[in-house]
Amino acid sequence: MAEPTNSKPRVLSGIQPSGNLTIGNYLGALKQWVEVQSDYDCFYCVVDLHAITAEQDPDELRRKTRESAAIYIAAGINPEVSTVFVQSHVPAHSELAWMLTCMAPLGWLNRMTQFKDKSARQAQESIGAGLLNYPSLMAADILLYHAELVPVGDDQRQHLEFTRDLAQRFNHLYGETFTLPSVMTPKAGARVMGLDNPTAKMSKSEESENHAVYLLDDLSRARKKIMRAVTDSHREIRFSDERERAGVNNLLTIYQAVTGESRAAIESHFAGKGYGDLKRDVADCVVATLEPLQGRYNELMNEAGYLDSVLKVGREKAAAIAEDTLKLAQERIGFLAPS
Ligand code: ATP
Numbered sequence: 001m002a003e004p005t006n007s008k009p010r011v012l013s014g015i016q017p018s019g020n021l022t023i024g025n026y027l028g029a030l031k032q033w034v035e036v037q038s039d040y041d042c043f044y045c046v047v048d049l050h051a052i053t054a055e056q057d058p059d060e061l062r063r064k065t066r067e068s069a070a071i072y073i074a075a076g077i078n079p080e081v082s083t084v085f086v087q088s089h090v091p092a093h094s095e096l097a098w099m100l101t102c103m104a105p106l107g108w109l110n111r112m113t114q115f116k117d118k119s120a121r122q123a124q125e126s127i128g129a130g131l132l133n134y135p136s137l138m139a140a141d142i143l144l145y146h147a148e149l150v151p152v153g154d155d156q157r158q159h160l161e162f163t164r165d166l167a168q169r170f171n172h173l174y175g176e177t178f179t180l181p182s183v184m185t186p187k188a189g190a191r192v193m194g195l196d197n198p199t200a201k202m203s204k205s206e207e208s209e210n211h212a213v214y215l216l217d218d219l220s221r222a223r224k225k226i227m228r229a230v231t232d233s234h235r236e237i238r239f240s241d242e243r244e245r246a247g248v249n250n251l252l253t254i255y256q257a258v259t260g261e262s263r264a265a266i267e268s269h270f271a272g273k274g275y276g277d278l279k280r281d282v283a284d285c286v287v288a289t290l291e292p293l294q295g296r297y298n299e300l301m302n303e304a305g306y307l308d309s310v311l312k313v314g315r316e317k318a319a320a321i322a323e324d325t326l327k328l329a330q331e332r333i334g335f336l337a338p339s
């Protein structure tokens with residue numbers, strides 16, 4: 001039996017170690033993870049099984065997996081309070097994912113925006129089946145821990161709906177097994193846009209130089225990228241849904257997400273100022289967030305054995321819970337228990 005870690009409701013979330021983590025990952029996901037950790041029993045995983053839905057260099061993947069876990073902690077996740085682990089260290093994720101894949105209707109999978117976007121960028125013939133089945137694996141991650149809340153960015157809302165639908169389908173076919181999770185997105189920063197192209201989501205796998213600020217960017221480089229962000233030819237600094245004004249809106253949103261100030265207070269702060277002032281203030285507040293994060297990151301990467309011991313404890317805690325849920329699902333579906 002799994003040890004009851006604590007009686008608080010559970011949270012689970014993850015980020016793919018598919019590149020360098022961006023301020024989009026921080027504002028959309030990590031910042032919320034930190035905020036909920038004292039009220040929930042939190043499980044935060046580095047989703048390496050998801051990362052291989054795109055081609056990864058093996059050494060680089062191993063490096064990014066450790067780096068991501070270290071960033072979680074540097075961003076404020078306390079491994080004494082929350083469970084930090086690597087998805088592939090807990091085989092139950094792959095095992096439940098297969099069972100869920102078998103009951104996931106192709107129609108649902110084909111409708112997923114992330115699949116449509118990512119597959120549109122590749123030749124049809126070469127698209128890996130993992131990209132299509134990605135949401136079933138994500139559902140397994142969440143359902144294994146009976147997570148009630150899943151803090152993510154806006155782009156993951158559809159996958160959460162899918163997870164709920166699939167859980168309901170399983171429960172209906174085989175009896176109450178899984179908890180239906182709710183999505184949690186931040187008020188500001190749920191969809192940070194590219195600095196060089198503010199009509200596209202900031203993404204860690206986009207390669208252009210001034211697209212994203214990475215959490216481990218040299219601070220002067222981070223500042224430069226923000227100073228070079230695409231704006232427009234208007235002058236007024238205010239929040240706006242107009243496509244034309246997406247760049248300024250994005251900078252204001254980053255400012256709002258980092259400082260926590262209200263939109264009205266932010267607009268009055270910038271009243272009468274120019275885009276240069278806006279960029280400088282955004283750069284200042286982003287750099288003030290990155291600096292201590294990078295300090296903690298360097299410290300813990302230099303502490304021999306620390307990260308690996310966190311991931312070992314995390315794996316044990318996660319596996320105990322995941323294996324129990326997997327066993328229940330296997331029994332419900334009719335697998336013969338090994339004697
Ligand atoms: P990739 O480009 O490799 O597909 P990504 O940068 O979109 O990755 P994910 O690993 O898919 O990042 O996402 C991890 C978490 O970060 C998710 O909760 C996702 O919603 C959130 N996130 C990613 N990009 C942004 C963004 N631009 N704004 C807000 N949240 C984001």
Ligand code: LTN
Nearest residue numbers: 012013014015016047050138141
């Ligand atoms: N699909 C997510 C990453 C992810 C995840 C999860 C998020 C994998 N498993 C479980 C929350 C819960 C993404 O951001 N692309």
